[in-house]
Amino acid sequence: MSFVIPKNLEAELDELATHYPVKRSASLMFLHALQEHFGFISNDAAEWTAGKLGLQPIHVYELITFYPMFRQEPIGRTQVKVCRTLSCALAGAAGIREHFCRKLGLDPHAHVPQTTPDGRFTVEFVECLAACGSAPVVLVNESLHECVGKGQADEILARGK
Amino acid sequence: MPAIATAAPATSVPPPVETVTVKVNGRTVVVPKTMPDWQGKPQLTTMLQAARLGGVEIPHYCYHDKLPVVGNCRMCLVEFGTPVMNSATRKPVLNEDGTPKIARSVLPYEPGTPRGAITCATPISPGMEIYADSPATKQMREAVLEFLLINHPLDCPICDQAGECKLQEYSVQHGQATSEFVETKVHKPKAVDLGPRIMLDDERCILCTRCIRFTKDIAGDDALGIVNRGSYNSVAAYPGRKFDNNYSLNTVDICPVGALTSKDFRFKMRVWFLKETRSLCTSCGTGCNIVIGSREDTIHRFEPRDNAAVNSSWMCDSGRLNYKWIGRPDRLRDVGVRGERSTWSAALRELHAALAQAPMGSVAIIAGARQTTEELYLLKRLAERFGAATDSVPRTGAADGFLVAADRNCNTQGARLTGIWSGTMGAQIPRIAEGIRTGKVRTLLVFGEDVTRYGIGEELLASLETLVVSDILPSATTRAAHYLLPGCAAAEKRGTFVNVKGRLQKFLKAVEAPGDARPEWEFLSDLVEGGVSRKVPATLEGVFNQMVREIPAFSGLEWARIGDTGAAVPL
Ligand code: SF4
Numbered sequence: 001m002s003f004v005i006p007k008n009l010e011a012e013l014d015e016l017a018t019h020y021p022v023k024r025s026a027s028l029m030f031l032h033a034l035q036e037h038f039g040f041i042s043n044d045a046a047e048w049t050a051g052k053l054g055l056q057p058i059h060v061y062e063l064i065t066f067y068p069m070f071r072q073e074p075i076g077r078t079q080v081k082v083c084r085t086l087s088c089a090l091a092g093a094a095g096i097r098e099h100f101c102r103k104l105g106l107d108p109h110a111h112v113p114q115t116t117p118d119g120r121f122t123v124e125f126v127e128c129l130a131a132c133g134s135a136p137v138v139l140v141n142e143s144l145h146e147c148v149g150k151g152q153a154d155e156i157l158a159r160g161k
Numbered sequence: 162m163p164a165i166a167t168a169a170p171a172t173s174v175p176p177p178v179e180t181v182t183v184k185v186n187g188r189t190v191v192v193p194k195t196m197p198d199w200q201g202k203p204q205l206t207t208m209l210q211a212a213r214l215g216g217v218e219i220p221h222y223c224y225h226d227k228l229p230v231v232g233n234c235r236m237c238l239v240e241f242g243t244p245v246m247n248s249a250t251r252k253p254v255l256n257e258d259g260t261p262k263i264a265r266s267v268l269p270y271e272p273g274t275p276r277g278a279i280t281c282a283t284p285i286s287p288g289m290e291i292y293a294d295s296p297a298t299k300q301m302r303e304a305v306l307e308f309l310l311i312n313h314p315l316d317c318p319i320c321d322q323a324g325e326c327k328l329q330e331y332s333v334q335h336g337q338a339t340s341e342f343v344e345t346k347v348h349k350p351k352a353v354d355l356g357p358r359i360m361l362d363d364e365r366c367i368l369c370t371r372c373i374r375f376t377k378d379i380a381g382d383d384a385l386g387i388v389n390r391g392s393y394n395s396v397a398a399y400p401g402r403k404f405d406n407n408y409s410l411n412t413v414d415i416c417p418v419g420a421l422t423s424k425d426f427r428f429k430m431r432v433w434f435l436k437e438t439r440s441l442c443t444s445c446g447t448g449c450n451i452v453i454g455s456r457e458d459t460i461h462r463f464e465p466r467d468n469a470a471v472n473s474s475w476m477c478d479s480g481r482l483n484y485k486w487i488g489r490p491d492r493l494r495d496v497g498v499r500g501e502r503s504t505w506s507a508a509l510r511e512l513h514a515a516l517a518q519a520p521m522g523s524v525a526i527i528a529g530a531r532q533t534t535e536e537l538y539l540l541k542r543l544a545e546r547f548g549a550a551t552d553s554v555p556r557t558g559a560a561d562g563f564l565v566a567a568d569r570n571c572n573t574q575g576a577r578l579t580g581i582w583s584g585t586m587g588a589q590i591p592r593i594a595e596g597i598r599t600g601k602v603r604t605l606l607v608f609g610e611d612v613t614r615y616g617i618g619e620e621l622l623a624s625l626e627t628l629v630v631s632d633i634l635p636s637a638t639t640r641a642a643h644y645l646l647p648g649c650a651a652a653e654k655r656g657t658f659v660n661v662k663g664r665l666q667k668f669l670k671a672v673e674a675p676g677d678a679r680p681e682w683e684f685l686s687d688l689v690e691g692g693v694s695r696k697v698p699a700t701l702e703g704v705f706n707q708m709v710r711e712i713p714a715f716s717g718l719e720w721a722r723i724g725d726t727g728a729a730v731p732l
Pocket residue numbers: 365366367368369370371372373396412415416417418420421
């Protein structure tokens with residue numbers, strides 16, 4: 001797969017790097033932008049970032065593996081993030097995630113993010129989404145769903161891209 | 162820009178060393194205010210260094226004299242105290258007995274709990290008291306070790322590091338006897354093929370980052386990092402990138418545990434069986450100081466030995482692994498006279514008689530610049546007896562800007578100082594070849610070189626009256642020899658080499674040579690004096706001490722007084 005960075009994205013990132021006294025400090029911003037554009041961070045993207053910021057690829061890779069929000073593989077068009085921290089856990093988050101998994105034919109016991117073979121959905125557990133008062137909470141792409149029950153879960157799946 | 166005349170300092174007396182007085186385990190110790198850091202730059206003396214000067218070694222993992230300080234392992238935590246100051250007068254508050262009042266460091270929000278300091282990164286201050294043995298210090302160590310062992314696999318029985326592992330040692334000295342950990346251990350990658358010479362076991366790693374700092378800051382190859390998070394933290398190279406620089410094996414030495422292992426040494430030998438011998442690497446002119454690990458006359462590993470004047474604490478991988486040939490099955494083991502197996506006494510008697518016949522000017526000597534200085538000196542004396550031409554064979558490669566020298570002979574300077582060559586090394590060889598061709602040179606002595614590869618072909622050798630060859634491995638030259646005298650690798654004898662910078666260093670014998678092979682200096686001293694009138698001493702010390710009397714560059718040296726790190730000689 002050839003790795004192509006759109007000219008305007010590259011220009012934007014080059015400009016961004018100038019905001020930092022040390023180029024390396026721009027690493028996270030680069031990775032966010034690349035993930036937003038490509039949906040995940042490929043090794044090519046990691047190496048490109050390293051080259052841009054004068055780092056060795058291992059140091060970009062350290063960041064990518066440190067933060068769970070950075071993906072190394074393509075993910076589903078609809079990302080279903082089920083909160084599993086205390087309030088949501090008490091309010092039945094595990095059951096909700098299991099429901100998503102069963103409906104989508106994913107392994108309900110696997111703890112890692114899982115993507116459906118058709119590339120439509122990725123289901124995973126995340127930590128507190130800061131909406132504990134309306135647990136259980138599910139973040140679907142950028143939109144927050146509160147007090148999610150099985151019915152609402154089915155609607156989320158029906159609306160999924 | 163106007164030129165500024167830099168006035169010479171009024172006096173050249175070095176300023177007195179500024180000192181700080183501290184207490185280590187109750188004993189007063191006066192230490193310099195600054196000490197060299199990993200790059201040799203003066204930095205404020207740390208608690209760890211001060212304790213060391215006071216004779217107390219504080220356990221540590223991530224700290225290494227030759228690496229930048231990072232303070233990540235917390236093993237070096239100790240309890241300490243500092244003098245109480247009167248805030249108004251800025252004078253120390255005194256106890257009733259007149260001694261300064263000391264406040265033990267405690268947590269600000271919990272004054273009953275001692276607050277330790279990581280000694281590797283904390284500078285001392287005047288009057289500081291370091292409690293390296295206090296109950297609080299012991300507790301801190303126990304706690305740190307308990308954390309380090311949480312996910313450790315405890316596979317010492319199959320771990321190469323066992324016996325020289327700091328995790329084992331500190332656990333015994335400072336740890337708790339039992340573990341309270343009942344949960345399941347985190348599993349991490351095992352047998353990771355990090356590079357051509359290195360295998361990594363991430364479960365054993367304590368994440369001290371010594372390896373990462375070494376390869377970045379010393380080897381200049383920023384190849385390693387820590388991936389993943391929390392208890393899944395693992396040392397790794399970038400996917401698809403091999404950790405393969407020519408200094409990679411040094412990380413195995415400095416890894417305090419068995420995480421980084423040498424593929425060459427792995428699973429071969431338990432370290433407590435190894436005999437350790439101080440020696441030198443012979444693979445280039447740098448002459449890195451090494452320790453040979455051997456057992457029952459088999460060499461199992463080379464490791465670097467500290468020498469600030471030569472190799473710091475490091476050596477290159479190619480030099481380190483260049484020992485296998487010493488145990489090759491085709492080593493020359495028998496004395497040979499015209500193709501027949503002989504004995505030393507018979508061969509030397511006959512050879513001495515043959516040499517006695519040789520007229521002045523009919524002898525030439527080619528002596529490898531990998532022979533010891535003592536051997537080269539004896540060869541030069543032999544040459545003087547016959548007015549013989551002498552030379553060595555140059556051997557060069559690319560210098561790497563760190564340790565590896567362009568000169569791949571380990572004793573080029575020794576050969577020059579003993580007079581084996583002068584001007585341009587190797588320049589005499591074509592002349593010697595011509596001498597053989599014209600029949601002027603009838604006797605040739607070759608030590609440690611295959612001259613057929615340097616312009617003295619087999620036909621020329623065949624035309625000689627007497628060809629004396631000493632070597633370690635068979636070659637076209639040894640096959641043509643009338644007198645074949647099997648010699649020794651450096652690991653099998655004692656002697657000295659002079660490195661490219663003019664450091665004369667001695668090395669000791671680690672293993673026995675195979676068969677009848679003997680150190681060359683032994684039979685050379687026989688040959689020089691014919692074994693009759695012993696004007697040449699029969700011991701290596703004797704040969705050395707005689708040599709230094711005759712060679713001005715070595716004057717003042719004495720075998721017994723050359724320390725483990727050698728002596729500088731003028732080149
Ligand atoms: S592999 Fe060894 S040297 Fe490297 S971080 Fe782990 S324990 Fe330290």
